[in-house]
Amino acid sequence: MANEEHLKILRQGVKAWNAWRRDNIYEMPDLYGADLSGLDLTYIHFMRTNLGEANLSGAILRKAFMVGAYLHGANLEGAVLEGADMRGCHLSEARLSGARMAGAVLNKALAVGVDFRGCDMESVMMLGTNLENSDFTEAVMTDVDLTDANLKGIKTDGVKGYRFPK
Numbered sequence: 681m682a683n684e685e686h687l688k689i690l691r692q693g694v695k696a697w698n699a700w701r702r703d704n705i706y707e708m709p710d711l712y713g714a715d716l717s718g719l720d721l722t723y724i725h726f727m728r729t730n731l732g733e734a735n736l737s738g739a740i741l742r743k744a745f746m747v748g749a750y751l752h753g754a755n756l757e758g759a760v761l762e763g764a765d766m767r768g769c770h771l772s773e774a775r776l777s778g779a780r781m782a783g784a785v786l787n788k789a790l791a792v793g794v795d796f797r798g799c800d801m802e803s804v805m806m807l808g809t810n811l812e813n814s815d816f817t818e819a820v821m822t823d824v825d826l827t828d829a830n831l832k833g834i835k836t837d838g839v840k841g842y843r844f845p846k
Contacts, residue, residue, distance in 0.1 A: 722744070734751070801821050
């Protein structure tokens with residue numbers, strides 16, 4: 681369950697949240713299971729934030745700083761994550777179908793069993809990311825960098841712009 685104090689700060693807007701984060705750099709915000717669907721969270725500072733099982737469907741997280749965030753089982757369907765810094769995130773079992781992720785960085789992320797169906801992933805970097813059993817069906821993956829990524833058991837039917845090794 682999300683920390684009510686943290687939700688109250690977030691409801692004041694991105695500017696208030698980011699100011700609070702600067703003043704409380706060692707605090708680990710808890711937004712577990714929170715409904716943040718459809719919110720404009722452009723430039724939000726979610727580093728090391730617990731967003732497990734959160735509903736971020738349709739949220740705008742453009743240029744979000746989400747390094748080390750916990751997003752296990754989160755709903756990010758249709759979210760805008762363009763240019764988001766998601767290095768080292770825990771995304772396992774998250775749902776990102778239809779998300780717009782162009783230019784996002786997911787290096788060294790844990791993304792086992794993630795639903796990336798139909799995502800726009802143009803120029804996404806996923807160096808060293810564990811993508812085991814993830815579903816990329818119909819995703820646009822032009823200029824994606826999967827160097828050293830774990831691709832065991834992934835689904836790639838209808839992927840556009842990227843040729844996976846056989």
